Amino acid sequence: DAEITQSPRHKITETGRQVTLACHQTWNHNNMFWYRQDLGHGLRLIHYSYGVQDTNKGEVSDGYSVSRSNTEDLPLTLESAASSQTSVYFCASSRLAGVDEQFFGPGTRLTVL
Amino acid sequence: GENVEQHPSTLSVQEGDSAVIKCTYSDSASNYFPWYKQELGKGPQLIIDIRSNVGEKKDQRIAVTLNKTAKHFSLHITETQPEDSAVYFCAAVPGYKLTFGKGTLLTVNP
Numbered sequence: 001d002a003e004i005t006q007s008p009r010h011k012i013t014e015t016g017r018q019v020t021l022a023c024h025q026t027w028n029h030n031n032m033f034w035y036r037q038d039l040g041h042g043l044r045l046i047h048y049s050y051g052v053q054d055t056n057k058g059e060v061s062d063g064y065s066v067s068r069s070n071t072e073d074l075p076l077t078l079e080s081a082a083s084s085q086t087s088v089y090f091c092a093s094s095r096l097a098g099v100d101e102q103f104f105g106p107g108t109r110l111t112v113l
Numbered sequence: 114g115e116n117v118e119q120h121p122s123t124l125s126v127q128e129g130d131s132a133v134i135k136c137t138y139s140d141s142a143s144n145y146f147p148w149y150k151q152e153l154g155k156g157p158q159l160i161i162d163i164r165s166n167v168g169e170k171k172d173q174r175i176a177v178t179l180n181k182t183a184k185h186f187s188l189h190i191t192e193t194q195p196e197d198s199a200v201y202f203c204a205a206v207p208g209y210k211l212t213f214g215k216g217t218l219l220t221v222n223p
Contacts, residue, residue, distance in 0.1 A: 040215065041215060042119075042202060042213045042214060042215035042216050043157070043202065043213040044213075045210060045211070045212075048210065050209075058210070059114070090156050090157070092156075097209040098145065098206050098208060098209035098210070099144065099145040099164065099206060101147070101159045101162070102159070102211065104149075104156030104157050104158065105156050106154075106155060106156050107154075107155075107156055
């Protein structure tokens with residue numbers, strides 16, 4: 001069965017370190033998204049991609065970057081982790097852009113000390 | 114950009130009762146309104162959606178209504194069961210990106 005996976009599921013890091021969160025989907029979807037989930041804020045879009053070599057900033061992109069070298073993967077990098085980036089991160093993918101179901105991964109809980 | 118307000122933030126009901134969650138949106142260009150359910154420790158999952166050319170949609174015990182004039186849409190769950198306990202998110206799509214509400218924690222008491 002097609003799926004979307006994230007790794008690691010839990011990560012503890014220190015302020016200033018670079019961290020990369022992996023997202024891999026086997027749906028062959030062109031569209032992939034990264035969200036962060038914080039209490040009181042719901043899900044907020046960090047970055048998204050509509051295809052290979054395409055990346056776009058979302059509403060909370062500062063301090064994060066993504067790259068899309070193939071259809072299956074969209075890794076999220078925190079260039080220099082900050083305590084404000086402690087959060088749960090979700091990756092999602094969809095077949096069509098916009099008016100289509102997004103399939104979410106299980107999430108990565110990141111703690112920055 | 115789009116702004117989605119969701120109410121209430123928490124909702125507690127007795128098993129068998131109905132539950133209603135309401136959302137408003139700001140961008141009149143929004144034309145797609147999905148609802149996601151998130152169980153503890155999992156990612157959100159789509160449970161129902163509605164497009165702007167439809168006023169109501171039903172799927173077994175859940176239904177969604179849309180009032181484009183007033184820019185609001187609602188999720189209705191009838192005959193609630195303990196397994197309905199979760200966080201529910203509404204969203205609006207004015208173009209190609211989802212803007213989510215802040216979520217409603219629904220607790221169904223046996």
